[in-house]
Amino acid sequence: MSGRGMSAAAQREARASLAQSFLARFEGLKARLPGDARAREAAALAFGERGLPGPRDEAWKYTNLRALAGMAFHEPFTVVAGCNGLLDRLPAIAAPRLVFVDGRLRQDLSRLPGTMRVSGFAQTPDFGTLVHPEREPLAALNTMLAQDGAMISVAEGVDAGTLVLASLAADVHGRPVAFHPRHRVRLARGARLTLIEISLGEGVYLHNPVSEVLVGQGAVLTHVRLQDEAPGAFHLATLYADIAARGTYDGFALNIGARIARTEIHARLGGENAVAHLNGAQLLGGTQHADFTSVVSHEAPSCTSRQTIKNVLSGKSRGVFQGRIEVARGAQKTDGYQMNQALLLSADAEIDSKPELEIYADDVKCSHGATVGALDADQIFYLRSRGVPEPEARALLVRAFLAEALDPIADETARTCLDEAVERWWERQAA
Amino acid sequence: MLEIKGLKADVDGTEILKGIDLAVPTGEVHAVMGPNGSGKSTLAYVLAGRDDYAVTGGSATFDGVDLLSLEPEARAAAGLFLAFQYPVELPGVGNANFLRTALNATRRARGEPELDAVQFLKLARAETRRLSVPDDMLKRNVNVGFSGGEKKRNEVLQMAILRPKLAILDETDSGLDIDALKIVAHGVNTLRGPDFSALVITHYQRLLDHIIPDRVHVLAGGRIVRSGGPELAHELEAHGYASVAAEAA
Ligand SMILES: Nc1ncnc2c1ncn2[C@@H]1O[C@H](COP(=O)(O)OP(=O)(O)O)[C@@H](O)[C@H]1O
Numbered sequence A: 001m002s003g004r005g006m007s008a009a010a011q012r013e014a015r016a017s018l019a020q021s022f023l024a025r026f027e028g029l030k031a032r033l034p035g036d037a038r039a040r041e042a043a044a045l046a047f048g049e050r051g052l053p054g055p056r057d058e059a060w061k062y063t064n065l066r067a068l069a070g071m072a073f074h075e076p077f078t079v080v081a082g083c084n085g086l087l088d089r090l091p092a093i094a095a096p097r098l099v100f101v102d103g104r105l106r107q108d109l110s111r112l113p114g115t116m117r118v119s120g121f122a123q124t125p126d127f128g129t130l131v132h133p134e135r136e137p138l139a140a141l142n143t144m145l146a147q148d149g150a151m152i153s154v155a156e157g158v159d160a161g162t163l164v165l166a167s168l169a170a171d172v173h174g175r176p177v178a179f180h181p182r183h184r185v186r187l188a189r190g191a192r193l194t195l196i197e198i199s200l201g202e203g204v205y206l207h208n209p210v211s212e213v214l215v216g217q218g219a220v221l222t223h224v225r226l227q228d229e230a231p232g233a234f235h236l237a238t239l240y241a242d243i244a245a246r247g248t249y250d251g252f253a254l255n256i257g258a259r260i261a262r263t264e265i266h267a268r269l270g271g272e273n274a275v276a277h278l279n280g281a282q283l284l285g286g287t288q289h290a291d292f293t294s295v296v297s298h299e300a301p302s303c304t305s306r307q308t309i310k311n312v313l314s315g316k317s318r319g320v321f322q323g324r325i326e327v328a329r330g331a332q333k334t335d336g337y338q339m340n341q342a343l344l345l346s347a348d349a350e351i352d353s354k355p356e357l358e359i360y361a362d363d364v365k366c367s368h369g370a371t372v373g374a375l376d377a378d379q380i381f382y383l384r385s386r387g388v389p390e391p392e393a394r395a396l397l398v399r400a401f402l403a404e405a406l407d408p409i410a411d412e413t414a415r416t417c418l419d420e421a422v423e424r425w426w427e428r429q430a431a
Numbered sequence B: 001m002l003e004i005k006g007l008k009a010d011v012d013g014t015e016i017l018k019g020i021d022l023a024v025p026t027g028e029v030h031a032v033m034g035p036n037g038s039g040k041s042t043l044a045y046v047l048a049g050r051d052d053y054a055v056t057g058g059s060a061t062f063d064g065v066d067l068l069s070l071e072p073e074a075r076a077a078a079g080l081f082l083a084f085q086y087p088v089e090l091p092g093v094g095n096a097n098f099l100r101t102a103l104n105a106t107r108r109a110r111g112e113p114e115l116d117a118v119q120f121l122k123l124a125r126a127e128t129r130r131l132s133v134p135d136d137m138l139k140r141n142v143n144v145g146f147s148g149g150e151k152k153r154n155e156v157l158q159m160a161i162l163r164p165k166l167a168i169l170d171e172t173d174s175g176l177d178i179d180a181l182k183i184v185a186h187g188v189n190t191l192r193g194p195d196f197s198a199l200v201i202t203h204y205q206r207l208l209d210h211i212i213p214d215r216v217h218v219l220a221g222g223r224i225v226r227s228g229g230p231e232l233a234h235e236l237e238a239h240g241y242a243s244v245a246a247e248a249a
């Protein structure tokens, strides 16, 4: 059932029924699940009360999970065999990597780094301190059912280089599966890391990762995410980041895959002169839906947050941007900037944009804006008059639109990987 | 040879070109002069293939090829180049990348091998030097933040790199100081030769002191009302369009 024609009551029922099946799974599994059982029980309680988010949840106003609610998800089998060529689809990056298949760390496919400590959540479970299962239902679902994940930690002053974190969905049995990996990335004082996270797969599945990121004083985490999930996939990722004084979280998320995707970020600037970049791009086609939701809390003076989100929407796709900047009373000299831009390549594509500022300090510089438009006919004609065929002219202008968001990505490996993904997306649209 | 016969075109149901007859033999440079709003840019755009104009009659051929049936990019591949009166800004597109994309697209369409980045830069640097265009113009985004004069010079740079067989320059001289004007003239004059023709649209006779035209045409009210030798430009400068148009009427 497509779900689009469902009545509100039927939708509510479908959500409740899927939530019930997750709760039942938890009851069945809980004796064997790793880590703090009390945290899991509390999360299950919260999830039981809230259920899956529906249209009445303010934070989910623009993203309706009815298509997800119509699904029956199975527990992934522990895969030991190959991965349907998915490994070959990973960009060739000469760096250590952690490979997860259906949410499980596969040591045999991974290349462990020597510059940092890494382990699987299954072996060293740690729910951390930043995640709010009582606030975010999907974080509750994750906390309840997480079985594995990447626990990464870089010691003081160490430049750990690049690490690839790959999540592959293997579609082993041809039926929908759900996995809820729990990641934690901790950079001690002055540490540095470039983390390239790539999600791809085949079939129908729910990938519901929750990540906790701790950036220590003066540490720098470059976090580039490429979400290229299967066309039938649901990708609902929630990230909590805490950035200490003079630390930088430099995030970029490119969403090109999945049927429904949500990139949710809660970033807290907790020490003076901390910096958060929460940039991203969403390239969608067909009936894809992608939601970029962020909350940046400026809790210390002189912090900077920057956010530019670019949406390129074709077909009947829909992009959502919700961004809130919160400035606490003492957070003077806050510098916050937020921009959401959408390029609509078809008349049926749509963008919803909800920027919010909540400011309790008086000496701050905060701005936000949003633009929506189509490709410019004069620009297309100018290029064509120079001999550039129309499809190439359009591609060039789309890339130009994305350039502002992509150009600040200084890491060449990450940039190449994103550029190639943009090309792939463009080719898919042309096909 | 460019041959325009009885060309008529509408914008939003208003007839702007009311039957243009004009022929530019290969190897010649012709000037088109005329008052504001007479349809000069419309003629240029219609020849280049902009689609907000509806051609309602007549024909335009270039070396026997029906221009009006071709897509704009195919016209460029056939050797047509329009220097825009108002060049378009392309934020996010580097000028060098733009020029190389254009050159390679044209070369591809003509079955010629494409140039790699190194080959292209060598060629582009030679042209920027020849036209006294600062090299940094290649690094900037296309026309973004360019002064009026820089935009016009960038049009001439594109022309020099793309080496068209037929160039249409739409008021490329307006807003230029005398030095910039000489650069534009130099750009056209170096392309001049037995295989090159140009239609130089201008408001002022001044440019025609530097690009001596073979013929001068006066466009008024959507028609060519007079044609003559280079001396016609001087006559227009002295007496204005009104008397010339009236005389023709
Ligand atoms: N895109 C357009 N939409 C509406 N009117 C136009 C458009 N282009 C040209 N015109 C009209 O056509 C007439 C001729 O314009 P144009 O060709 O630009 O003249 P010129 O270049 O000789 O100054 C003018 O009256 C102008 O207002």
Ligand SMILES: [Mg+2]
Pocket: B040, B041, B042, B085, B170, B171
């Ligand atoms: Mg004009």
